[in-house]
Amino acid sequence: MTDLDADLVVVPRRSVGNLAGTLVVLVLAAMLVHTIVVNPRFEWDVVARYLTVEAIAAGALLTIELTVISMVLGVVLGVVLAVMRLSRNRMLAAISFGFVWFFRGTPLLIQLIFWFNLSALYPALSLGIPFGPEFVTFSANTFITPFVAAVLGLTLNEAAYMAEIVRGGLLGVDRGQTSAAQALGMSRTLTLRRVVLPQAMRIIVPPTANQTVAMLKNTSLVSVLGAAELLHSAQIIYSRTYQTIPLLIVAALWYLAMTTVLSIGQYYIERYYRRGDIGGGRIRLRRSKPAHVQIMGVPS
Amino acid sequence: MQVRGVRKSYGAVDVLRGIDLDVETGEVCCIVGPSGSGKSTLLRCINHLEKLDAGQIHVDGTLIGYRRAGRRLHELSERDAARQRSAIGMVFQQFNLFPHLTVLNNVVEAPVRVKRERPAEVQDRALLLLDRVGLRSKAHAYPAQLSGGQQQRVAIARALAMRPRLMLFDEPTSALDPELVGDVLETMRALADDGMTMIVVTHEIGFAREVGDVLVFMDDGVIVERGAPADVLAGPTEERTRVFLSKVL
Numbered sequence: 001m002t003d004l005d006a007d008l009v010v011v012p013r014r015s016v017g018n019l020a021g022t023l024v025v026l027v028l029a030a031m032l033v034h035t036i037v038v039n040p041r042f043e044w045d046v047v048a049r050y051l052t053v054e055a056i057a058a059g060a061l062l063t064i065e066l067t068v069i070s071m072v073l074g075v076v077l078g079v080v081l082a083v084m085r086l087s088r089n090r091m092l093a094a095i096s097f098g099f100v101w102f103f104r105g106t107p108l109l110i111q112l113i114f115w116f117n118l119s120a121l122y123p124a125l126s127l128g129i130p131f132g133p134e135f136v137t138f139s140a141n142t143f144i145t146p147f148v149a150a151v152l153g154l155t156l157n158e159a160a161y162m163a164e165i166v167r168g169g170l171l172g173v174d175r176g177q178t179s180a181a182q183a184l185g186m187s188r189t190l191t192l193r194r195v196v197l198p199q200a201m202r203i204i205v206p207p208t209a210n211q212t213v214a215m216l217k218n219t220s221l222v223s224v225l226g227a228a229e230l231l232h233s234a235q236i237i238y239s240r241t242y243q244t245i246p247l248l249i250v251a252a253l254w255y256l257a258m259t260t261v262l263s264i265g266q267y268y269i270e271r272y273y274r275r276g277d278i279g280g281g282r283i284r285l286r287r288s289k290p291a292h293v294q295i296m297g298v299p300s
Numbered sequence: 301m302q303v304r305g306v307r308k309s310y311g312a313v314d315v316l317r318g319i320d321l322d323v324e325t326g327e328v329c330c331i332v333g334p335s336g337s338g339k340s341t342l343l344r345c346i347n348h349l350e351k352l353d354a355g356q357i358h359v360d361g362t363l364i365g366y367r368r369a370g371r372r373l374h375e376l377s378e379r380d381a382a383r384q385r386s387a388i389g390m391v392f393q394q395f396n397l398f399p400h401l402t403v404l405n406n407v408v409e410a411p412v413r414v415k416r417e418r419p420a421e422v423q424d425r426a427l428l429l430l431d432r433v434g435l436r437s438k439a440h441a442y443p444a445q446l447s448g449g450q451q452q453r454v455a456i457a458r459a460l461a462m463r464p465r466l467m468l469f470d471e472p473t474s475a476l477d478p479e480l481v482g483d484v485l486e487t488m489r490a491l492a493d494d495g496m497t498m499i500v501v502t503h504e505i506g507f508a509r510e511v512g513d514v515l516v517f518m519d520d521g522v523i524v525e526r527g528a529p530a531d532v533l534a535g536p537t538e539e540r541t542r543v544f545l546s547k548v549l
Binding site (some may be wrong): 107174176177179180181182183184186187188190193194198199273275276277 | 324339347378379382383384385386387388389390392394397398399400401409410413414415423442443446455458459462
C-alpha cells in the first residue's frame with residue numbers, strides 16, 4: 001500500500017558538475033587576482049600616484065565635455081533625421097536616408113581626421129546668402145580646432161545612429177495613439193511632442209544609454225587629433241615617463257568610473273519612462289474582435 | 301450632420317461607394333453591418349482622419365476637411381482640420397488612452413493644449429466628467445491599472461472634455477470582456493439622454509434598438525437600409541439586411 005504521509009521533507013537535487021564548475025572558476029579567478037597583485041610591473045604605486053593628478057582630471061573633464069555636447073547635439077539631430085525619414089515628403093526622407101547611409105557607413109576615425117583637415121578642402125569658410133554676398137569670412141584653419149573637429153565628427157556620427165534608434169521608437173508607438181490625438185484636435189507637432197515621443201522614449205532610452213557609454217569611450221579616438229582628453233592626457237605623461245601600462249590603467253579606471261555613473265543614471269531614467277506600466281511590463285489589451293457577434297441588452 | 305456622395309478607396313479596394321446620410325442634432329444613429337462594410341472608414345471620414353475621394357461631409361453646417369472654391373474642394377491645412385476635429389469627439393474600439401498620462405491628465409490634455417483653456421478650470425470639469433462616468437476615484441491611476449470597461453469610460457470622458465457637438469463611437473464595446481460591456485453602454489445611454497448627437501458603429505443590437513433613433517445597415521461600402529430601429533429589426537425590407545440580422549439576432 002502507498003504511504004500517503006503529507007509531512008515528508010522535500011530535498012532539492014544536488015549537481016556535482018555544478019559544484020565542480022564553481023570550484024574551477026574560483027581557482028582561475030584567484031590566480032587572476034594573485035598575478036595582478038604580485039606582478040610588480042603593474043606598478044600600482046604609479047597608478048595610485050597618477051590617478052588624481054591635475055592633467056588626468058583635466059583630460060577626464062574634456063572627455064565629459066565632448067561626450068555631453070556631442071551626445072546632446074547628436075540626439076537633437078537624430079530626432080530631426082528620424083522625423084524627416086518618416087515624413088511624407090520624399091525629398092526629406094531621402095536626405096535623411098542618405099545622411100544615415102554615409103555617416104554610419106564610414107569609420108568614425110576617418111570622419112574625425114577628415115573634419116580636422118577640412119581646411120585642405122575649404123581654406124576659407126563664410127556665412128552669407130547662398131550664391132549671393134558673404135557677410136563673414138574666416139579661415140578654416142583657425143576655426144577647425146581639434147575640439148571643433150571632435151564635436152563635428154562625434155555629433156554627425158552619433159546623429160546617424162540616433163536617427164535609427166529614434167525612428168524605431170516612433171514606429172513602435174501604436175498607430176491608434178496618433179488617431180486618438182488627432183481626433184482630439186491635436187496638431188501633428190503637438191501629437192509628436194505630447195503623445196508619440198514620450199511613449200517612444202521607453203523604446204529609445206535603453207539603446208541611447210548604450211550609445212552614451214559608447215560615445216564616452218569613443219571620445220578616446222579624438223586623441224589622434226591632439227585634443228587633450230583623457231586618453232591623450234595619459235599618453236602625454238607616459239611618452240615622457242615610459243610608464244605605459246600604469247597610465248593606461250589610470251585612464252581605464254576613469255572610463256570605468258564614468259560608465260558606472262552612466263549605468264546608474266540609465267536605471268532611473270528607464271524607471272521614469274515606465275511609470276505608466278504595471279510591474280514594468282505593459283498590460284496587453286485584447287486585440288481580436290470576438291469571433292461571433294455578441295447580443296447584449298442594455299441594463300436599465 | 302450631412303454626408304453626400306462620399307466615396308473612398310484604398311488602392312483598388314472601394315471601401316465607401318457613395319454614402320448619403322443625415323443625422324439631426326440630438327439624434328442617435330447606430331450603424332451596423334458585417335466587418336469590412338466600411339462603417340469605421342465612414343466614421344474616420346466624418347472627422348477627416350481619412351481623406352475623401354469624392355463627396356462632402358457637413359457637420360453643423362461646416363464643410364469638413366475641405367474648402368470649397370467653385371466646383372473644387374481644396375483640402376484644409378493640417379491646423380484647420382485639427383480645429384474642426386476638436387469639436388467632434390471620437391471613441392475607439394481599442395480605447396487609445398495615452399498610457400504615459402494619468403486618467404485625469406488624459407482628460408485634461410486636449411482642452412489645455414489644443415483650446416488653451418486654463419488648467420485649473422479644465423481640471424475641475426475633468427473631475428466632474430470622471431464623476432459622471434463613475435471613475436473619479438481613479439483620477440490619479442494610469443490607464444494600465446484600469447479594466448477595459450473603465451478605460452473606455454475614461455476615453456468617453458476625454459472626448460467630452462472638448463465639449464464636442466457630435467460624438468463618434470467606433471465599436472466601443474467590441475474589445476471588452478462581456479461582463480464589462482454593460483457599464484460602457486450605460487454611460488453612452490446617459491449621454492444620449494442628455495441630448496448628445498451620436499453616431500455609433502456597433503454590434504450591440506440591443507443598444508441600437510433601445511437607444512438609437514435611426515438604424516443604418518451598411519454592407520460592401522453602401523447603405524443598404526435605414527429606418528427606425530424597431531422597424532428595421534422587426535421587418536427588414538432588404539434581403540441582405542435580413543441575412544445579416546438573422547445571424548446576429
